[in-house]
Amino acid sequence: MHGNAAGYRMVQSDDCVESNPCGAVFYMVNLDIGKNGLCLNSIWRVAFFAIVVVVLVMVSALYVDECRAQQETSGASAAYAKEAAYESRDARRYAVGTVNGVRLRIPKYYLQYGVVYVGDRRDGSGSASRVVTQNSQIDNFGILLRLSNLEPVLTEQDRNDFRAATSKTFFEKTWMMVSFDNHYPPPTGGSDRPEMVEHWGPFILNKERPYGLMQWESRQSVDDGMRGFYGHVEYFYNKSTITTIKCSTLRKKVPPFDTFDHCEHHFIVPELNLMAEAFYTKKDLYRWREIEARVNDIAHSFIGK
Incomplete structure (x- = not known):
């Protein structure tokens, strides 16, 4: 160590440069930095470079995270738009909702x-404005x-055929309307004789069981129906399938004063717990x-996947 009234400076020995570049062996000398202070400057340069590298790495990481977040947001937006477009197409093709869960x-x-x-x-007219969902x-x-x-x-073409049929006197000879209702109570299965409306009768039980159905036949003739618009009424019932048909x-x-007939056929749709009502001629x-088997198959095809 060499004293100097002006102060001290730190330099590295030549041996240090050869054996341990930029090592920790220093001399306290005057504060001016000469050629022997080169190694100290190199240390600061290396440190500064390291800091710059760390900052660049951090900035790059932030940029990558931001890009990934933008991609995820963009992907989510695209998925949402795709789902919305699908739901829009689906809404044009299907009526949706829930019945009995x-x-x-x-x-x-x-x-x-x-x-x-x-x-x-319940007649489908005057419906309140609402947003219909699957629920x-x-x-x-x-x-x-x-x-x-x-x-x-x-x-x-099917729709046009139906329109053409409705312009004729009685389209139910070629087309069958089927309604599904959540309010019809099932016919009483514990009774051998379903409850009759009084002015349809009296009724006579047919023991022949046509088509596998119990049959009650009204004594009224086809000419007695002007007032009640029923005429000759036949009531059919099957206990095992809870089927009720009125013709x-x-x-x-x-x-030319000929006759026409009309049947209303009620039965239960399993799984949906709905009452189906089919309209056709005798x-x-x-x-x-x-008819029951086919209507049940169609109704079950409506169950959402």
Whole structure:
């Protein structure tokens, strides 16, 4: 160590440079930095460079995180937009809702008058404005089936055929309307004789059981139906399937004074716990089991996946 009134400076020995570059062996000398102070300057340069590298790494990491977050946000937005577009297309094709805890997706082409939700008018008119979701509670709805093959309305030609049929006197000879209602109580299964409306009777039990059904036949003739619009009434019942069918036959009051008939067929749709009501003419009464099986299959196809 060499004294100097002006102060001290730190330099590294030549041996240090050779054996331990930029090591920790220093001399206290004057504060001016000469050529032997080169190693100290190098230390500060290395330290500064290291700090710069650390800062760049941190900035790069932040940039990568931000890019990843933007990508995730963009991906989520794209997924949401895709889902919204799918739901929009789905809403155009299907009527949705829930009945008795079961979610339904009903092709709109099948529908006769649309879907009536809880809180709407039960005839489907004057419905309150609402946003319909999969959880909206369904009150009732109706579909159309072609009687020749029991197929629903699938094409615009089917729809045109139905419109053409409604312009004729009695379209129920070729088309069957089926309604599904959440309010109809099932017929009493514990009684051998369902409750009758008094002015339809008196009734006579037919022991032949046509088509596997218990039958009660009204004593009224086809000419007695002007006031009650029932005429000759037949009541059919099957206890095992809880099936109830009422058919009325009435004489027309205009030439050629022939008769026409009409049947209302009620049965339960399993799983959905709905009452189905099918409308057709007496000529198709023998198909009652086929009709029930087909309607049940179609109703179960509405269950959402």
